[in-house]
Amino acid sequence: MKDFILLFVSFFKIGILTFGGGLAMLPMLKLEVVEKNKWANEEELMNYYAIGQCTPGIIAVNTATFIGYKQKGVLGAIISTVGIVMPSVIIITVIAAFIRNFMDYEIVQNMLMGVRIAVAALVTSAVIELIRKGVKDFAGIIIFALSFLLSVCFGISPVIIVAAAIFLSVIFVLKEKPKGSN
Template identity: 40%
Template sequence: MNKKLDLFLTFMKIGAFTFGGGYAMIPLIQREVCTNKKWMEEKDILEIVAIAESTPGPIAINAATFVGYRTAGFIGACLATLGVVLPSFLIISLISLVLHHFQEFRAVKYAFMGIRAAVLALILKALWSMFKAAKKGAFAYFIMGVTFLLTAFAKIDAVFVLVGCAVFGIIWSAIRRKEQTHDTP
């Protein structure tokens, strides 16, 4: 079989039969890529997971893109990414077609109330985890407060706020670095 087609079908299978999010896909990606297909070694997967975790976007999509690129270049990256995304896209599209007909049922409304509550709890858990892991100080609390005010009350798009915070952080870091070099003898 053509390696590029095999890459697409492998990641389509991973995308279709792995439930529980991107982290649940990692063992399947490792088994398929290292054990079954022998495209990479175990140490390569660990590097790919580390890179996929540190780049923006879902970890499973990032991992598929990196594996595809290492295995078959740019086209491989595109095919592996498409393969891992396509099953979810199709399933969600089908559900949305059917859901439209059932959204007025009381049981469906209650189910979505429960889902919204669960999603809120997951977001709060992620917020708490990130808060515990983040460096804290006056600067961090200032940025956090300003960011909250700008997005919640001034209705400024979060993308612009994030870019502004990044620029502000770079400037602040440069000022602090300059101060530190002047303070050392």
């Protein structure tokens, strides 16, 4: 029982103290998982994190699920997952309920108009980062352009585009001739 509470509290803390998610979560994960509770060493944590990146879903949540499972099986996985998402559920619910009461004021409307511009800039920078990291050769440019155009022009569902990309990768791997990998 004590172990379950410890898992819940640790991941709740990680959820509440990290802004931005993703990589921003790593230092907190390291502190709680490696240094304080010794659930994994740093190398194991990085492995879990890497797996969290290449599986569907939210990376930080996936890492929590993994550590929870390694410690205490299925129930541990569930409790760690609930722990890491709980702060979001509480905080966002409060804000969502609160914001609505102010929506009708003109001053709030004006502010939100500016906020949308800032969101456009933030998300643009995220896309630039993604292109820098992920689009590295001619094939990458083609896939990027296809995905973009299919989505914008034909409204193709992201589910289909992601599934198609995975399918394509399987063909690439199967066709790959044995050679030194880069």
